[in-house]
Amino acid sequence: MAKRVCVIGTGYVGSVTGAVLAELGHQVTCVDSNNEKIQQFANGPPFPLSEPGLPELIMKHRGKNLFFTTDLPGIISKSEVVFVCVSTPTKMEGIATGSFDMTYVDSVARSIAAHSRGDMVVVEKSTVPLRTAERIEEIFNSVSSPSQRGKFHVVSNPEFLAEGTAVKDALQPDRILVGTRPNDEYARKFMNELYSSFPSEVILHTMIWSSELAKLANNAFLSTKITQINAIASLCDCSGADVTEVSKAVGMDNRIGNKFLAAGIGWGGSCFGKDVRALIYLLRHFNLEAEARFYQAAHDLNYLLRERFVRRIHESLYSLPNKTVAVLGFAFKPNTDDIRDSPAIDIISMLAAEGANVRVVDPEAGHKVKQVYGDKPFAYNILVVESVAEAVDGADAMVLVTDWDEFKNLDFKAIAAKMKKPGWVFDGRNICTPSKVVVSGLNYYGVGRGVIRTQS
Ligand code: UGA
Numbered sequence: 461m462a463k464r465v466c467v468i469g470t471g472y473v474g475s476v477t478g479a480v481l482a483e484l485g486h487q488v489t490c491v492d493s494n495n496e497k498i499q500q501f502a503n504g505p506p507f508p509l510s511e512p513g514l515p516e517l518i519m520k521h522r523g524k525n526l527f528f529t530t531d532l533p534g535i536i537s538k539s540e541v542v543f544v545c546v547s548t549p550t551k552m553e554g555i556a557t558g559s560f561d562m563t564y565v566d567s568v569a570r571s572i573a574a575h576s577r578g579d580m581v582v583v584e585k586s587t588v589p590l591r592t593a594e595r596i597e598e599i600f601n602s603v604s605s606p607s608q609r610g611k612f613h614v615v616s617n618p619e620f621l622a623e624g625t626a627v628k629d630a631l632q633p634d635r636i637l638v639g640t641r642p643n644d645e646y647a648r649k650f651m652n653e654l655y656s657s658f659p660s661e662v663i664l665h666t667m668i669w670s671s672e673l674a675k676l677a678n679n680a681f682l683s684t685k686i687t688q689i690n691a692i693a694s695l696c697d698c699s700g701a702d703v704t705e706v707s708k709a710v711g712m713d714n715r716i717g718n719k720f721l722a723a724g725i726g727w728g729g730s731c732f733g734k735d736v737r738a739l740i741y742l743l744r745h746f747n748l749e750a751e752a753r754f755y756q757a758a759h760d761l762n763y764l765l766r767e768r769f770v771r772r773i774h775e776s777l778y779s780l781p782n783k784t785v786a787v788l789g790f791a792f793k794p795n796t797d798d799i800r801d802s803p804a805i806d807i808i809s810m811l812a813a814e815g816a817n818v819r820v821v822d823p824e825a826g827h828k829v830k831q832v833y834g835d836k837p838f839a840y841n842i843l844v845v846e847s848v849a850e851a852v853d854g855a856d857a858m859v860l861v862t863d864w865d866e867f868k869n870l871d872f873k874a875i876a877a878k879m880k881k882p883g884w885v886f887d888g889r890n891i892c893t894p895s896k897v898v899v900s901g902l903n904y905y906g907v908g909r910g911v912i913r914t915q916s
Contacts, residue, residue: 474545639671693908703908789862
C-alpha cells in the first residue's frame with residue numbers, strides 16, 4: 461500500500477531517497493528550507509546536483525507522486541513517515557570537535573514533534589552518531605502535545621548509496637537495514653510494507669543501536685581497506701613491486717574480495733572522512749584509545765598521500781614556479797560533480813601555491829573551481845579549460861586525479877606531441893597503461909607502480 465512520505469533535506473541522500481520511494485509507488489513530498497533548490501527540483505532540469513538516473517526518475521514522477529515544497533509544517537501534518545535526510549557535517553571546532561554537528565537534526569526533530577498528527581514513523585536516513593534515536597525521542601517526549609506522546613516510532617534506516625551509482629544502489633540494494641526499538645511492531649511492519657517491492661531477505665532487521673553503528677562501521681571498513689592498499693602501494697614504490705598486481709593477487713582471495721582495492725591518492729568525498737572522524741571521536745568518548753589510534757592512523761595516512769603525491773611531482777620536475785601542470789579531474793570521484801573533500805582541491809592548492817600554472821579539466825565539476833579558489837592568493841595560477849587537449853598544450857606535466865572514463869584511454873602520442881620535453885604523466889588513479897605512455901615519449905609515475913622513464 462502506498463505510504464504518505466515526507467523527505468526532509470534535498471541533498472544527495474534526500475533527493476535520491478525521495479525519487480526512489482516515488483519509483484516504489486509511494487506518495488512522496490521532498491522538503492527543503494532552501495527555496496532556490498526546491499524551485500530547481502520543481503522546475504528543472506537543470507537540477508541542483510548531478511547524479512546519473514536521477515533526472516529521469518524525477519521527471520517520471522514529478523507532479524504525480526513526487527512533489528517539492530518548502531512548507532515543512534504543512535507536509536509533516538499530512539505524512540505518516542518522515543525521512544530525516546538533513547546534513548550532519550563534521551563539527552570542526554569547539555566542544556566535541558570531530559563529532560557530527562547535529563544542529564539540523566535537532567531542529568527538524570522539533571518541527572516533527574510540533575506538527576505530526578497521529579502515528580508517525582521517523583526515519584534516521586542521514587548518518588548519525590550512536591544513540592541519536594534516544595535524543596530524538598527525548599525531543600518528541602518534551603516538545604509534542606500530550607495526545608501525540610507515544611505515537612512516534614524512531615527507526616534507523618541508513619543509506620549505503622555511493623555517489624555516481626546512487627539510483628542503481630537504491631533500486632538494487634545489497635541490503636536494506638532497518639533498526640527499530642524492541643517491541644515496536646508498528647515500525648517493523650510499516651517499514652516492511654514501505655519496502656515490500658524488495659525480496660524480504662534483502663531487509664535486515666536489527667536493534668536500533670546496531671543499525672546506527674553499522675553505517676559507521678561500513679564506511680570505516682571501506683575506507684580502511686583503501687588505506688591498506690595505499691600503505692602497500694608506498695612499499696611498492698620503494699621496492700619495485702607493482703601495486704596493481706599485488707592488489708589483483710590479494711583481491712582474488714574471496715575472503716578479501718577485489719573491490720575497494722584500487723590504490724592511488726586516497727579517498728575523498730563527503731562521507732569517509734566525516735565518518736572516520738566521527739568514529740574516532742566515539743571511540744575516544746568511550747576511552748577506547750588504542751582502537752581510536754587505529755582509525756586515526758588510517759585517516760592521517762589518507763591525507764598524507766595527497767602531499768606525498770605533490771612532493772613526487774615537485775621532485776620530478778625539479779621546480780614548480782612557471783611550470784605548467786594539466787590536472788585531469790576535480791570531482792572526488794567520477795560520474796558526479798561533487799567536490800567535497802576532493803583530493804584534487806589539496807593537490808591543486810599545493811601546486812599553485814608553489815607557483816605552478818595549473819590547468820584544470822573535469823567533465824562535470826570544472827565550474828566549481830572558481831568557488832573553491834576564487835579568493836586565494838594563488839588563484840590567478842589556476843585556469844579551467846574545456847578539454848584535455850587544451851590542458852596539455854605546452855604543459856610540463858599531466859596529473860590524473862579523478863578516474864573518469866574519459867581519461868582512461870587517452871591518445872598519449874597526440875598528448876606527447878603537445879607537451880614540453882621531458883613531459884611527465886603522474887597517474888594518481890593508476891588508470892593508464894604505463895607502456896603506452898612511455899612509448900609515446902613521456903615519463904610515467906603511478907602510485908605504487910614507481911617511475912618508468914621513456915626510452916626516447
Ligand atoms: C561511500 C560508500 O561507498 C557508500 O556505501 C556510502 O553510502 C557513502 O559513502 C555514504 O556514506 O553516503 P561515496 O563516498 O559516494 O560512497 O563514494 P565511494 O565510491 O565509496 O568512493 C569514496 C572515495 O574512495 C573516492 O574518492 C574514490 O575515488 C576512493 N576510492 C574508492 C579509492 O581510492 N579506491 C577504491 O578502490 C575505491
